[in-house]
Amino acid sequence: MSALFPALTALNDRPAVRFGADRLTYGELARAAGASAARIGGMERVAVWATPSAYTVVAVVAALTAGVPVVPLNPRTGERELAHIVGDSAPGAVLAGPADELPAGLAGIERIDVELGGRGGPDGSGDPIDPTGALNPTGTLNPTSPPPSEAHDPESPALVVYTSGTTGPPKGVELSRRAVAASLDALAEAWGWTAEDVVVHGLPLFHVHGLVLGVLGPLRRGGEVRHLGAFSVEGVARELGAGGGTVLFGVPTMYHRLAEALDGDAGLVAALAGARLLVSGSAALPVHDHERIAAATGRVVVERYGMTETLMNTSVLPGGEPRPGTVGVPLAGVDLRLVDEDGSVLGLLDGETVGEVQVRGPNLFSGYLGRPEATAAAFDGDWFRTGDMAVREADGAVRLVGRKATDLIKSGGYKIGAGEIENALLDHPGVLEAAVTGEPDADLGERIVAWVVPRDGEKPPGEAELADHVAGLLAPHKRPRVVRYLDALPRNDMGKVLKKALPGTR
Structure with missing residues (x-):
């Protein structure tokens, strides 16, 4: 794998990113990211103030282009947790939008303001913004600007994503370029995900679902991501309807709100019915919401299963029989097994026998940053212990029943x-x-x-x-x-x- 984003090297005018008035083509994104990449090259890690904005996308792509691992920061993180993450990851700089107000906990770190370098600035004027020299006076791309170079070791870290600390402070999960690419390519194979897809979502950009799947996924395919800024039923209806969106990413809370709004909203029904793919993840989608959406729109919501340490493990395959309550079968390259409390492997596909999910494959993380003991404890040989409990159906489909610790x-x-x-x-x-x-x-x-x-x-x-x-x-x-x-x-x-x-x- 020589590049995470082959489409960036083409410097073309295909739409790449849209956040309200802020819109960037692939050429504009490449130029803007290249300008910031030049300022951070050689740093061990950088943090990104991960607001739901085009600035976050440019910052993350810049770091990945430069081969510098990204630590996404949740803007709502509390003072104590932020101090832990910053102290643990020691970023050389924090990348943010020019108007972002950063907390005192980041005061001692070099701040680098990211510029969009494309059309439609933060004031919504639509005038070209070009601090990078990427555009000619007419607002067109400068053809003499070189394409970004992105040839980096596939095993080098791309992201350090901090998990919620249920048994102690959050741990930094190191995700390699290999893991990101393998997981996104497996999903593309399962979902038929192509450059023609326009992904719509309103997910936060500081975690795997919103950032890796919802932003890096479309960019790897050469397609477009349209972010709602914040989830709303009206936004989904607009972007999947007249906006031409083809794929919707969401979590169960979002799909529940959509299901509740379907009665009497013909526009929303038509928008969901016209989507190529509706995907839910991060938690189980209740069966009754599955049924309400399918009955009203004829569209089956596809569930997938993953976590920070493994990226994506399984998915329901589009076009098959509806499987509410399951998260589908293992993705290409992913091995999955259920293990009993005594460590024995459970081979039964009876839909009843409960065991802990363990997985292995190229999608797995490299380790917890600076925590070799925690990394070793998370594995059974080369199998990662997910802590999720499940049963398997006769065809191998996985049905999650909860977390080992709480469910x-x-x-x-x-x-x-x-x-x-x-x-x-x-x-x-x-x-x-x-x-x-x-x-x-x-x-x-x-x-x-x-x-x-x-x-x-x-x-x-x-x-x-x-x-x-x-x-x-x-x-x-x-x-x-x-x-x-x-x-x-x-x-x-x-x-x-x-x-x-x-x-x-x-």
């Missing part, structure tokens, strides 16, 4: 995944949101606790009603023994439920 409930001698109970609860018409945890029980070992946000807070479904509902859909031993009602579930920026933040949980 595997051992009750009455059974291993029960929280995810399937959550889906069953969401099938009840009186339930808007649901989460399931386990808590100690003298008789059962653990009892199943359901955390429910009712559709009508004045008349919530009763505890016995919900328990019977689950028992009727699944099995009696999977019914919740306790139901607790909330106004809302605690969630992170990606919409994942933070179970450790539920009252009384650990």
Whole structure:
């Protein structure tokens, strides 16, 4: 692999990036990134203040073009966590948009302001902005400017992405150029992803889903990414409708809002129906949202499964039978197995036997930055221990049932995944949101606790009603023994439920 972004070397006028008024062709992106790349060449690492803007895209492409690893920074990160990340990764500079206000925690690091060098500046005037000399006075590309050079060792780090620290401070996950390319190419094969696709999304740009899949993915294919700035139903309808978008990336919270808005919104229905591909990830999409979207639009939402350390592992294949509740089969080059608590490999494809997901392949990370002991502990030989629990169907499709630490409930001698109970609860018409945890029980070992946000807070479904509902859909031993009602579930920026933040949980 000589380049992550072959299309950048063509210096053409194909659309590459659009964030509202800020629009860059491949030629303009290459010039703007090249200007910033010249300023950071030779640095060990750089941080990028990862706002949802074209400046972030230019900054990341600049660093990757220069062969300098990128540490994306969440602009909403708290003071203590930011101090840890900066101290751990020691970036030589922080790249940001000219108008970005950086926190005091970054004051001691060299700041480099990124310029777009293309059409449509931050004031939305549409006038060419050209601090790089990439454009002629007419606003056209300067053909004498050399294309960017991007020949770097595939094993060299491309990104250092910090995980949420559930058992301590966040760890920096080193993702090589090889891993990024392998994962994106496997997805392209599975999804038929080409340069003709226009990817629409409103995801944050400081993590794998929004940045690697949602930005680097389209750029690697030579297609276009249109970022909404912030997710909105109206934005999705606009960009997938008259805007000509072909692919939508989102998380379950976003698809839930789309499903809720479908009734009476013919424009949204037509926009989703006209998309080539609807992709959901980062958490399981509830079955009832799958069904509502499919019934209204005729489009099946494709789920994929990945994590920071592995990038993408599996995907449902477009065009096949609808598989709500599964995340599909392993992608090309990815080996996947389920392992029991005693370390034995589970070969059963019965849809019932629960084991921990372990994977290996070219998509895996290189290690945790400066943490060799943590890296070694994360592997079983050359297999990465994901901590995710799953079952496998007869055709090898993976159905996730939760996290080993928080979602595997051992009750009455059974291993029960929280995810399937959550889906069953969401099938009840009186339930808007649901989460399931386990808590100690003298008789059962653990009892199943359901955390429910009712559709009508004045008349919530009763505890016995919900328990019977689950028992009727699944099995009696999977019914919740306790139901607790909330106004809302605690969630992170990606919409994942933070179970450790539920009252009384650990």
